[in-house]
Amino acid sequence: MEDIKIQGFDFALINEYFVELERQGPGSPEATVRALGFIDNLATESKIADLGCGTGGQTMVLAQNTKASITALDLFPGSIEKLNASAGKLGLQDRVKGIVGSMDALPFENEEFDLIWSEGAIANIGFEKGLNHWKSFLKKGGFLAVTYESWFTEERPAEIEKFWLDAVPEMDTIGHNVSIMQKAGFLPVGVFTLPETCWTDTYFTPQKSAQETFLKKHAGNKTVEAFIAYMRHEAELYSQYKQYYGYVFYIGKKL
Numbered sequence: 001m002e003d004i005k006i007q008g009f010d011f012a013l014i015n016e017y018f019v020e021l022e023r024q025g026p027g028s029p030e031a032t033v034r035a036l037g038f039i040d041n042l043a044t045e046s047k048i049a050d051l052g053c054g055t056g057g058q059t060m061v062l063a064q065n066t067k068a069s070i071t072a073l074d075l076f077p078g079s080i081e082k083l084n085a086s087a088g089k090l091g092l093q094d095r096v097k098g099i100v101g102s103m104d105a106l107p108f109e110n111e112e113f114d115l116i117w118s119e120g121a122i123a124n125i126g127f128e129k130g131l132n133h134w135k136s137f138l139k140k141g142g143f144l145a146v147t148y149e150s151w152f153t154e155e156r157p158a159e160i161e162k163f164w165l166d167a168v169p170e171m172d173t174i175g176h177n178v179s180i181m182q183k184a185g186f187l188p189v190g191v192f193t194l195p196e197t198c199w200t201d202t203y204f205t206p207q208k209s210a211q212e213t214f215l216k217k218h219a220g221n222k223t224v225e226a227f228i229a230y231m232r233h234e235a236e237l238y239s240q241y242k243q244y245y246g247y248v249f250y251i252g253k254k255l
């Protein structure tokens with residue numbers, strides 16, 4: 001795991017920073033609940049997988065709004081520890097289990113799940129590859145709900161295009177992503193863009209104080225300074241170019 005780099009930064013460093021935050025990507029309880037509204041196959045015996053769950057912000061919302069059992073998977077052990085502790089505090093430990101694993105080699109049975117969920121994480125495997133790999137773990141008629149970075153317009157300024165294509169080389173328009181979903185064998189049942197508050201209120205704002213703390217903890221560390229500068233740049237670019245891109249929820253039913 002030490003060798004993995006995202007945008008040139010060590011996976012371990014990124015996670016040490018994000019593990020202190022409730023969410024590791026844009027999103028909100030309201031958006032999670034809205035997406036759940038498109039899914040109509042869940043019962044007490046249903047099984048949900050939450051892939052790239054982080055510390056479990058959305059996992060707890062899923063648990064509180066369904067009766068299903070949830071397996072939440074992330075590559076970073078620190079996040080899984082936190083997730084399992086939160087499940088215990090909320091009395092959800094019988095239905096929510098966090099496990100360490102990789103989304104590109106899932107330790108599950110074929111057609112095990114009624115619903116596969118993933119917020120802000122599918123870019124780590126690739127949208128098309130993720131849909132195709134994950135599909136085999138879903139029952140026929142099961143649902144998939146993912147958020148993914150998407151372009152809102154056909155054209156955009158070079159500065160923002162470069163920033164995001166460096167981070168997510170396959171990033172594309174909503175129309176293109178829906179067609180990928182269809183080609184992968186899903187009926188698209190819901191698509192909506194996350195509101196700006198999912199970036200500002202739940203993602204960028206909580207990072208401000210976390211950044212100060214992190215810089216103090218690693219005083220003099222140039223890599224940490226560069227990482228925090230990168231995170232601040234991401235927030236600045238968002239406020240400048242938010243009309244061109246955002247996270248989109250894609251919800252599909254396995255045919």
Ligand SMILES: C[S@@+](CC[C@H](N)C(=O)[O-])C[C@H]1O[C@@H](n2cnc3c(N)ncnc32)[C@H](O)[C@@H]1O
Binds near residue numbers: 056
């Ligand atoms: C942007 S965060 C989103 C976390 C959470 N779903 C949220 O919305 O707050 C992406 C997550 O994907 C995880 N991740 C990255 N590569 C992974 C992989 N190959 N397998 C499983 N998890 C991975 C990271 O550790 C991180 O927790």
